[in-house]
Amino acid sequence: MVDHRETLAGIVDSVIFQSDDTGYTVCEIECEDGLPAVLVGTMPYIAEGDNIIALGKWTVHSTYGKQFRVESYEKVLPTSENDILRYLASGAIKGIGPKTAEKIVEKFGSDTFDIIENHHEWLSDIPGISRRKADDINSSFVQLSGARNVMMFCSDYFSSDLSMKIYNKWGGNAIDIIKANPFRLCSEFNGIGFVKADAIAASCGLPIDSKYRIESGIFHLLSNAAHSSGHTCLSRKKLTIATAELLSIDYDKVDETIAELVISGNLFEKEMRNDYYIYDPKMRIAEEYVAQKLLQLNKLCISVNRNDIEGFILKSERESGIDYAPLQKQAIYSTLNNGVSILTGGPGTGKTTIIKGLISIFESIGCKVALAAPTGRAAKRMSETTGYEAKTIHRLLEMEFKSNNELKFVRGASYLLDENVFIIDESSMLDIQIAESFLLAVKPGSRIIFIGDRDQLPSVGAGNILSDLIESEKFSTVCLSEIFRQSENSMIVSAAHNINDGYIPATNNKSEDFFFMGRDNDEAIADTITQLCCERLPKKYGPELAAGIQVITPSRKGVAGTESMNTLLQSVLNPHTKNKPEKKHGSRIFRTGDKVMQIKNNYSVEWEKNGYEGIGIFNGDIGIIESIDLKNENMVINFDDRIVIYEFSMLDELEHAYAITVHKSQGSEYPIVIIPLYRCPPMLMSRNLLYTAVTRAEKMVILVGRKSVLETMVENNYHITRYTGLKEILNEKE
Numbered sequence: 017m018v019d020h021r022e023t024l025a026g027i028v029d030s031v032i033f034q035s036d037d038t039g040y041t042v043c044e045i046e047c048e049d050g051l052p053a054v055l056v057g058t059m060p061y062i063a064e065g066d067n068i069i070a071l072g073k074w075t076v077h078s079t080y081g082k083q084f085r086v087e088s089y090e091k092v093l094p095t096s097e098n099d100i101l102r103y104l105a106s107g108a109i110k111g112i113g114p115k116t117a118e119k120i121v122e123k124f125g126s127d128t129f130d131i132i133e134n135h136h137e138w139l140s141d142i143p144g145i146s147r148r149k150a151d152d153i154n155s156s157f158v159q160l161s162g163a164r165n166v167m168m169f170c171s172d173y174f175s176s177d178l179s180m181k182i183y184n185k186w187g188g189n190a191i192d193i194i195k196a197n198p199f200r201l202c203s204e205f206n207g208i209g210f211v212k213a214d215a216i217a218a219s220c221g222l223p224i225d226s227k228y229r230i231e232s233g234i235f236h237l238l239s240n241a242a243h244s245s246g247h248t249c250l251s252r253k254k255l256t257i258a259t260a261e262l263l264s265i266d267y268d269k270v271d272e273t274i275a276e277l278v279i280s281g282n283l284f285e286k287e288m289r290n291d292y293y294i295y296d297p298k299m300r301i302a303e304e305y306v307a308q309k310l311l312q313l314n315k316l317c318i319s320v321n322r323n324d325i326e327g328f329i330l331k332s333e334r335e336s337g338i339d340y341a342p343l344q345k346q347a348i349y350s351t352l353n354n355g356v357s358i359l360t361g362g363p364g365t366g367k368t369t370i371i372k373g374l375i376s377i378f379e380s381i382g383c384k385v386a387l388a389a390p391t392g393r394a395a396k397r398m399s400e401t402t403g404y405e406a407k408t409i410h411r412l413l414e415m416e417f418k419s420n421n422e423l424k425f426v427r428g429a430s431y432l433l434d435e436n437v438f439i440i441d442e443s444s445m446l447d448i449q450i451a452e453s454f455l456l457a458v459k460p461g462s463r464i465i466f467i468g469d470r471d472q473l474p475s476v477g478a479g480n481i482l483s484d485l486i487e488s489e490k491f492s493t494v495c496l497s498e499i500f501r502q503s504e505n506s507m508i509v510s511a512a513h514n515i516n517d518g519y520i521p522a523t524n525n526k527s528e529d530f531f532f533m534g535r536d537n538d539e540a541i542a543d544t545i546t547q548l549c550c551e552r553l554p555k556k557y558g559p560e561l562a563a564g565i566q567v568i569t570p571s572r573k574g575v576a577g578t579e580s581m582n583t584l585l586q587s588v589l590n591p592h593t594k595n596k597p598e599k600k601h602g603s604r605i606f607r608t609g610d611k612v613m614q615i616k617n618n619y620s621v622e623w624e625k626n627g628y629e630g631i632g633i634f635n636g637d638i639g640i641i642e643s644i645d646l647k648n649e650n651m652v653i654n655f656d657d658r659i660v661i662y663e664f665s666m667l668d669e670l671e672h673a674y675a676i677t678v679h680k681s682q683g684s685e686y687p688i689v690i691i692p693l694y695r696c697p698p699m700l701m702s703r704n705l706l707y708t709a710v711t712r713a714e715k716m717v718i719l720v721g722r723k724s725v726l727e728t729m730v731e732n733n734y735h736i737t738r739y740t741g742l743k744e745i746l747n748e749k750e
Contacts, residue, residue, distance in 0.1 A: 021073050024053060024084055027099065028066040034059075039180040057086030058176035060183070061163050065103030067092045076647040085649075088171045091164050093129055097121055100128050110156040111149055119144070132157045159188065166190045173216055174208075181205060195220045199232035210236035225265045230273045233263045234283070238296045242478035247739040248303060248448055249293040252285065288744045299478065300741070302452040306481070307745040309455040310356050314491060316460055317355025320381075325352050328377045335376060336369075344370050347494040348377070351465050354492045358443075358485060359467045361496030362516060363711050364509035367467055368401045369500075371439055374465065375404055378437045383463075386435035388412045388454075390445040390475070392637060392656065394683035398441045406441070409454050410632060417619045417631050427457040436462045442683045443468035447477025448742070471516050472708045473682055476635065480738040488746040508717050512710045515703060520730050523723070532719045532726070538575035541692050541721045542584060545576070548690060548718065549674075550588045557688075561715070564687030567675035568709045570700040576692035576721070578675045585674035586610065597644035599651070601667040610641045612653065613673035613680065618666070623658040633660060636680050638673045678709045689713035693721030693729070701725065702734045 026045035029052065033042040039060030045068065047053050055070055062068065070089040077083050094100050104117035109132075112120070119142050124131045131138055136154035140147045163183055169191050170179035182205065186193050193200060198216040201208040210232055217229060237258050241247040250258075252274065259270045274294060277283040284295040320328075329348055333339055340348070347370050350357045361367055371387075378385050387406035389395040398406035412433070414426035427433055438458065440446070443466040458464065466482060474480050486493050499509060507530035511521035523532035535541045545567060554562035567585070571577045590609045592598065598607040606612065614637040621633045639655035649664040662670070691709050695701070706729040710717050719726060 021071055021087065022084075023069060023071055024055070025069045026053065026067075027094075027102075028062055028064050028068060030064060031062060034062065037184075039176070053084055054080070054082070055084045055086050057089075058180050059086060059089055060167065060180050061108075061160055062091070063103070063108030064106035065094065065099065065108065067094050067099065075649060078648060086176065088176055090168055090171065095126060097125055100126065104128070108160065109153060111153045116142075116144065129157075133161065161188075163188070169194070173212065178205065178207060197228045198222065199228045202232055202236070224263060225269055227273065229263060230259070230265065230270055231277065231282075233259045234270070234274060234277070235296065237262065238294070241739075242296075242299065245736070245738070246447075246474055246476070246478050246480065248299040248478045249286070249295040249739050249741060251739070252292040252294050255294050286741060286744075288741055293739065293741065295741075299448065302448045303479075303740070303742045303745055306448065306451050306455055307742060307749060309458070310464070310485070311490065311746070311749055312460065313458065313462060313464060314355040317463055318461070319354070320352040322349075325349055328352070328380065329373075331380070332373045332376050336373065338369060338373075340369075340373065341366065341498055341500070343494060343496050343498060344373075347496070348373060350492040350494050351463070352377070355462070356464050356485075356491045357466070358482070358491055358493040359465060359496070360470050360482070360486065360493065362469055362471065362509075363512050364499045364506065365496035366498070366500050367496065371398075371402050371441070371467065374437075374439065375402065378463075383437045384435040385437045385439065386412060386433070387439050387441070389441045389683065390447075390450065391442070391683040392634065393685075394442040394445065396656065397685055408634075409440075409450055410634070411630075413453060413457055415619065415632055423617075423619050425453055425457070428453070429456045431457070432459040433457045437465075438462065439465045439467065441467045444470060444472050444482045445475045445683050446479070446481045447475040448479030448481065448740070449477065451479070451481055469711070471704055472711065473679060473704060474738060476679065476682070478740075479742070480740050481742065484740055484742040484746070488743045490746045508710065508713050511717070512707060515707045515710060515730055518703065518730060518733065520727055523719070523726070529713075529716045531717070532723075533721075534723055535721050538694050541576045541694055542581060544720050545581065545690055545692060546584055546588055548720070549585055553688065561687055564714075565690065566681070566686035566688070566712070567690045567692070568678055568681050568712060569675055569692050570678060570694075570705055570709075571696040572677060574694060574696055576694045577696070578677055581675035581692070582672035586672055589674060597646055599644055599646065599664060599667070601664070604667075604671065606641060606644070606651065606667065606670070606672075608641055608644050608651075611638065611673045612641060612670050613638050613676060614655070614669060615671055615680075616669050618669055621660055621662075621666075623655065623660045625658045630658070633658070636682070636684070638676075638684075678705050681712045682708065685712055685714050687714050688716045688718070690718045690720060693719055693725040695722075695725060698732070699734065699736060701729050702732045703730055704733075704735060706730065 024047060026047040029044045029046050031043045039058045041059040041062050042056050043062055044052055044054050057072065068089050068091050070086045072084055072086040075083055075085050094103050101117055101121045104112050104120065105114040121128055123142060132153060136150050139145045139150040139153060166183045167179050170182055182190050198213045198220060201213045202210055222229060237255060238250060241250050256267060256270045256274060260267045274283060278285045284297050284300040286293050329340060329345055344366055347359050351374055359367060359370060375385055387398055387404055388409050389398050389406060390409055392408050395406040395408045416424045416426055468482050470482050470486060485491055507527035511530050514521045533544060535544055549565050553565060567581055569576060569578050572579050590607055596608050598605050614633045615635060617634050619632050622631050633655055637655050639653040642652045642654050644651040651662045653660045653662050689712050
């Protein structure tokens with residue numbers, strides 16, 4: 017990739033704007049060739065007369081014209097007497113104005129800066145400068161030098177923005193703090209991971225068996241296990257071995273450090289399942305609170321008289337024109353008799369019918385009902401199927417954005433939610449920390465109904481809540497199994513249940529909504545999917561239905577994986593044209609009209625939807641690039657009618673979504689789902705992964721690939737083990 021960055025050097029002629037908090041600066045410099053240039057970017061403590069060297073690139077602002085956007089810079093103190101005078105006269109150093117600057121430079125000449133820093137008491141020889149004022153001048157100069165030194169030191173590792181945050185927090189001591197323990201960067205600043213801190217530690221000469229390095233390695237592995245594998249804890253033995261291998265140090269040193277961290281309370285250890293498990297305390301606190309609050313809600317909630325329940329059911333049946341099946345009635349009884357209840361079942365088993373009935377019953381007895389789901393797409397689908405407004409849990413809790421890009425909820429223990437009945441759909445996607453935040457805001461005496469499909473993949477975040485709650489047997493659980501008449505003719509529904517039960521679904525292609533297209537090699541699979549998306553399906557079903565096609569793959573890798581398929585599908589569905597702006601970022605080209613996905617939570621992104629403003633775009637949200645502004649380095653993306661102005665600096669959080677993995681599809685439904693069946697790692701060729709993919713479809717499923725892969729996936733009932741302690745905590749409590 018061609019690097020279009022340039023280097024620009026010159027003397028600051030004027031500072032047009034500067035933020036004391038962020039260091040963001042707009043200034044004009046006189047370049048070495050004598051021409052002026054406007055610079056914008058994070059340049060703290062820049063002052064008139066500064067001699068700077070900046071790295072960045074030219075941009076054109078729609079209002080202010082040509083500007084040089086600075087990515088990093090260094091400030092060089094002037095050496096000539098004229099430049100020193102100009103610098104001091106600018107007011108950069110407190111206590112020195114134009115007249116005082118003339119006197120100082122006249123007396124000390126080119127040695128002025130050395131005198132101010134190392135012999136500042138000599139300044140008091142100048143009329144008008146007292147010893148106290150000389151001390152103040154020295155302090156101001158040392159502060160500026162400290163900022164400059166910190167920014168210079170950090171520029172080798174971090175962006176100017178991040179370097180400024182480090183200086184603002186640690187001041188002139190930042191360099192000493194970083195050299196003493198670079199791993200403090202991981203715990204105190206967002207965006208700095210263990211690998212980066214470890215590289216800095218190596219460059220600073222920190223021993224590989226440093227206590228700081230071992231501690232940071234342990235927390236890094238616990239955090240990585242939570243984010244990549246969903247574990248809330250790890251066995252002590254496995255954690256010790258993994259840390260020793262990561263750091264290339266002795267096993268015993270790691271084990272000793274873990275013991276010390278447990279004693280100090282920085283780690284938590286619990287004996288479970290004939291082993292010892294290590295927690296980051298925040299995970300343990302979350303599990304303890306979720307268990308305690310759910311048991312409390314279940315105990316305190318007032319049950320409804322059985323005769324009254326029968327009346328409510330009869331009334332609901334009359335109003336809806338539906339006769340509830342025995343299990344559906346049981347689910348309604350369970351919900352009205354318990355503070356916490358669980359309703360689980362596969363597609364077509366009537367979960368939505370029960371939700372509608374429960375809403376009408378609870379509203380008839382004066383309850384305030386809230387419908388919610390873990391993701392935006394799941395909440396949207398819940399609204400569409402029930403006819404009632406459903407919110408994401410983040411929105412229900414009134415999410416706010418903090419300046420350090422951390423999540424904050426307005427609703428919590430000190431400001432409880434108003435509702436007293438909560439119906440949570442797609443509960444298999446709940447992670448332990450969002451569950452903790454939600455329960456903190458639920459007032460005593462409320463009811464919670466968890467609805468989901470325990471056979472789907474678990475949450476992306478840490479925890480295995482729905483399965484743990486069911487397996488604890490502490491809460492009333494109704495498992496729906498009957499497929500109702502309106503779903504009996506759907507091959508999607510019957511195929512999903514066959515897969516879940518371990519049977520190969522029919523592949524004779526006589527249905528209207530479930531098809532199998534056999535292909536013998538990966539290239540043929542990819543080509544067939546491309547033809548389906550580009551030609552065959554649009555031609556047969558029209559552009560409106562074809563716009564809802566989603567390719568869902570088991571893996572990112574391989575010829576038919578998301579990475580290759582996205583490149584291929586983009587080339588045929590949204591090819592390059594001269595009048596279609598595009599932006600290259602790494603190996604990807606983002607183009608106007610592209611289908612894209614957010615791949616990490618970003619709580620700071622602002623969006624607008626039908627006049628309503630909000631914040632937050634989340635992992636798995638899919639949108640369309642509506643326009644690209646190359647001059648202002650941003651693009652407009654429509655995420656389900658939420659319009660976002662997306663800066664180019666955020667493109668690491670975006671990837672194409674013509675094809676997505678099964679994990680990324682959780683909680684969503686699409687009109688047409690195409691699933692490539694090709695050989696990939698065994699853990700991804702599993703029954704519940706295939707089941708999850710098939711149940712993402714509303715109208716049609718097309719399997720493309722090898723029959724042997726289909727058979728392998730159905731037969732492979734492998735479930736990735738998640739290390740959690742919620743079930744054990746629930747079983748320990750009364």
